[in-house]
Amino acid sequence: MTLETHVRVERPDLTVDVALSVDPGEVVAVMGPNGAGKSTLLAGIAGVGPLTRGFVRLGGTSLADVEGHTDLPAHERKIGIVFQQHRLFPHLSVLGNVAFGLRARGVSRSEAQVAATRWLERVGVADRAHVRPDQLSGGEAQRVALARTLVVEPEALLLDEPFAAADPSARSSLRSVLSEVLAESPRPTVVVTQDLVDAASLAARVVIVERGRVTHDSSLADIAMHPRTRWAAELVGVNLLRGQGHADVIDLADGGRIVAVEAPAGRCFVAIHPTAVALYPERPDGTPRNVWPLRIEALEPLGSRVRVALGGEIELVAEVTPAAITALGLREGRQVWAAVKATEITTYPA
Amino acid sequence: MTLETHVRVERPDLTVDVALSVDPGEVVAVMGPNGAGKSTLLAGIAGVGPLTRGFVRLGGTSLADVEGHTDLPAHERKIGIVFQQHRLFPHLSVLGNVAFGLRARGVSRSEAQVAATRWLERVGVADRAHVRPDQLSGGEAQRVALARTLVVEPEALLLDEPFAAADPSARSSLRSVLSEVLAESPRPTVVVTQDLVDAASLAARVVIVERGRVTHDSSLADIAMHPRTRWAAELVGVNLLRGQGHADVIDLADGGRIVAVEAPAGRCFVAIHPTAVALYPERPDGTPRNVWPLRIEALEPLGSRVRVALGGEIELVAEVTPAAITALGLREGRQVWAAVKATEITTYPA
């Protein structure tokens, strides 16, 4: 069952226009800035939001088609969605919430409760089964919402930041649960997430939506190599510069120039991985052909490394070991020399 | 103005009992599993949740003291709180929401709107000023909630996962805004967060709350060196083992033994940093005194590294470069040898 869709929603301030095709068992991570239209996209697919133009097809069946005047109501689409704001039923217990979908399908109360309990155990909130949603913590509520959708075994899954409130440990176990579920019965799945680890571990394919449009649609590795927007570059933690290439030199749009091994002629992107940026207290004498005196704007730990934000002639982020921070005496406000070897620079047409 | 508090809340399923003292200008990050009682703690401090026992003092003034029968209502506490669920007023525009606190203090409508607009600009949602909250995206709503609290310049700040819905780029700029605000007027600040980067970049001090109790209260670096609970170890990405020490050998609680440079006598913790775990396709011959044949359970990218979850005789996480993954042909399910030098092992009493 493939999910094929083209969602176009016209709002006064924003037009969302996204085409997406997701194979059964495939997980697509949708990322993008706040207000880009990710939730709008999911709502359009599930049939609970507006659709100005476009279509939704699941396994070849048309669920909605504005031009063809098809518009199956949400309850007939068999598309499960976990809403960003959870939307738990306040008048039902946690168990009642999770059993809801099965009960609505005519499953007996006891059977539904057994299944619901099993799912609450899987997501780790079985001990809260008998309280009302307003007595749940944020993370607990999110897990209940996930269980409520998974229990009905929908034919396609749309998850809107399903782990945003989960604690780091829960987050990784929920990811495992989701992977298991998808392994058990492959179905097209779209996960909106702000978390690179979620995207990397769940999805082979990442779609980045910005201002309602798809700007990237490929693997995370590819995006990390060739980001095409500032937001995507920041996401994958790569320095993205824009310029005009001539042979091996790129004249940057914001001033300054960079030397690469080779550069496309004309407008192009320059990507520099932060680990490729070496920092020196004094001007280095060695091979690097790109050297700038920059100022340390901020220091941020990331895993076992530290990210160093640099400003000045150009803006760069470097990634170094904590040992280097101490050895070089790096701190905010200090002046350092940043060097990047020409061989470490990726260039590609804009 | 120091915030001193002891919050004890007794619930049927959980007793939260946390003492906290936060200096003016100090930022304390509160972390912990879902349902640990973090939000309950903040509600108790702000005066919008139950307080079975304890007290809240701000700048020496007692705001609440169960034993002393003081209980200032929330509106007289001057403690700002950003709720985990935002709690925006649905009947007011975004601007009206942010202007609310000033209007309630008697500030004129126009003045309040000017201030509100300035704050909306700071958090980057000025363009949504005139819509109702139900027309905001999740991340936009969160920023509005942040602006609404900051605009009244409370004497202490409590933030409950204030960046959970922000996109990665917004997250870092919101962190900057917050740092600026705190630099402008230092006040005790408590930030609940599930994000290590937030904690590391905002707070010098991290308090970990588990099942209602404080399990750690120190710097993140210290917690990373000496985690004392499974959850904390997982959080900082360190392998934590528990055992019985004799001279330089620790007998692990789950079976197996480890050799360190020295170990405390009796019950102790063993922390091993994932970067200290070396992986080999064959049994290595060199110096490492701790070698186990293990199975790769999962691979997860993290920044510029990849985390490798290993299972078997003991459970370990290793962190290697993507290059190593390719070079060694590491993939899920493969058998590898993991080695840790005795000098890389930290031990401390339990």
Place this chain on the structure above:
Amino acid sequence: SQPEDRKLTVFAAASLVDAMDDLEATFESSHPGVDLVISTAGSQQLAAQIRDGAPADVFVSADLRQLDAVGDQLAGEPRVVATNQLVIAVAPGNPSAIGGLSDLAARDLVLVLPAPDVPAGAYARRALLSAGVEVTPDDLTPDVRGALSKVALGEADAAIVYRTDVAARADEVDAIPIDAEVAVEYHGAALERSPHPELAGELLDFLTDPETGGAILADHGFSSP
């Protein structure tokens, strides 16, 4: 059904309610096997119900207009079954010292009259006119008992009402007789639809018989025709 089990439904004007209770008992004891059912309401409401086929055998109305309104459904001509008298109701002991209609013209007197649209109001107006008294009422109540009730509660100083109304609440109000002669008549008639026309006739006879029904009506302040 056996003749003993006959049920006779009487629609009676609301002002007859107390008298009807006593009449029912007496009539039933003198007519074994007869169950008299008394339904009381405003004459206008009763007429509307009869027009709509209500199961009534006899209709006793305080307002000839309402009997006329159902004239096509009556069996025989309406008969006068009782007459009533207008009186001035005043607080016990007559504190305002009212002697007759002419005293009602006093400005500071709180006077309540029945509205001219209801029979009592029409009669009262006629009485005042014939006595040549001009009054400024403080209220024109849509039903007589409302006027009486205001005097009983001390809200009004005087009201023109039926004598029978005062009789029912003798401990709360006094009656000042009115000299002007105005005939207030209650008409009764059997209905065509009645399955017991002869019994209906017996009841009307009973009501007009000064020895039996008439005596009871007299006990409640009515006069016989």
Place this chain on the structure above:
Amino acid sequence: MRSRHTPLPVTALAVAGVVFLGLPLLALLLRTPWDRAAELLGAPAVRDALRISLIASILAVAVAVLLGGPLGYVLARGPRRLRGALRALVLLPLVLPPVVGGVALLLAFGRRGIAGAVIADATGVTLPFSLAGVVMAEAFVALPFVALAVEAGLRRVDPGLEQAAATLGAPPWTRLRRVTLPLAAPALGAGAALAWARALGEFGATITFAGSLPGVTETMPVAVYLELQGDPGAAYVLSILLLAVSVLVLGVTGLRVRAGR
């Protein structure tokens, strides 16, 4: 719940409200001839009237909920262009003087009414002057309360929750039963309570449409009206009985409703 102090102006006005409602009650209680209460309440006629009142008002609320609830739903959710006309219709029994309401019911459903004549010809059944007539008259005046309460209640239900139910596979009817109505329950309960109280106190439409046959259609308010003619003390006793019964019934059901939430 902490920090829920009642603001002072609210308290002051609430006290004024209590005085406004309480003084008449007090005055009534002072005038009530309690020594005759037992005798009056024991009278078979009173027990008949009370029984008829209770049965009829409960059935009337059932009818009002059954017909008024859906009308409220359509008012809140139905086609926008229908709303104006529908709202006028729903307000009809509320603003029409009850006696006129009774007349209108007779004109429509009476033996010779535009619908009643058809029904009578076809089935031989006539509604007025029967318990069914009482129920109908009371349902007529009670219906607006249910309809308007349901409308207000539904407007407050978060459509997001109904959408969530839909994505879980719940068709409209299931959604209505399991999500929308439970969420609108407080408003619905208030509406039904008002409707019941109104039906119980109904007088003008009932006496006009259904008559006042003792033991058949004579309800408590009618009995009170008739007593008021000659024996106000008895009328006060009956009124207070009516009040006590309604407080009891609403108290018990109210508690049930609240406990069930």
Place this chain on the structure above:
Amino acid sequence: MRSRHTPLPVTALAVAGVVFLGLPLLALLLRTPWDRAAELLGAPAVRDALRISLIASILAVAVAVLLGGPLGYVLARGPRRLRGALRALVLLPLVLPPVVGGVALLLAFGRRGIAGAVIADATGVTLPFSLAGVVMAEAFVALPFVALAVEAGLRRVDPGLEQAAATLGAPPWTRLRRVTLPLAAPALGAGAALAWARALGEFGATITFAGSLPGVTETMPVAVYLELQGDPGAAYVLSILLLAVSVLVLGVTGLRVRAGR
């Protein structure tokens, strides 16, 4: 809003409801002597009655909101142990037959009433037989609608939002005005609408407490009742006028309320 189909049983019952309310209206319209309508409506007496009805009912709703609103607040939020008694008090005007309500008002606020006597002695003011009396009687019967609607509305307000307002420094009174009441607005509006309609149609309590002197205290429902005695056609015309006016007023204010949200 998508996926908001009206379920079939709801539509069917709503249609039944429309028939139930619509047939009496239709019958009334068919019987109305339209040829005399202009003449009847032009009569000064009718214009007086309409004016008094409108003024009194609007003032009555104001009083009912002012006193009933706070009572509803206390019912929803006040001390639990007060609620039972308070609820009984609020139900009083609803279940008391209106005429008895009027008598109770006289006993309390009349010239000889327990409070009225004191007021009359002190100020010389008596309420009965005046417009103030009409307002008072109508407010008395309308108050429960406001109180119960406010109670139901407040129960639906998320306490989390009020807490948020408190942490932003809003004292209880500000919270009430800026958060609680606006959030309860739909229920409040419905309550006020019901209260107004009830006040407009009020009859029994008004004639008993305030009287019905044309040009001073005679309201439309009284005029209708009186016309019904001799000229039912005229009564129908006035009834329909009353209905039209109320639909107009509620339509206009309803639109305003909704647009303001």
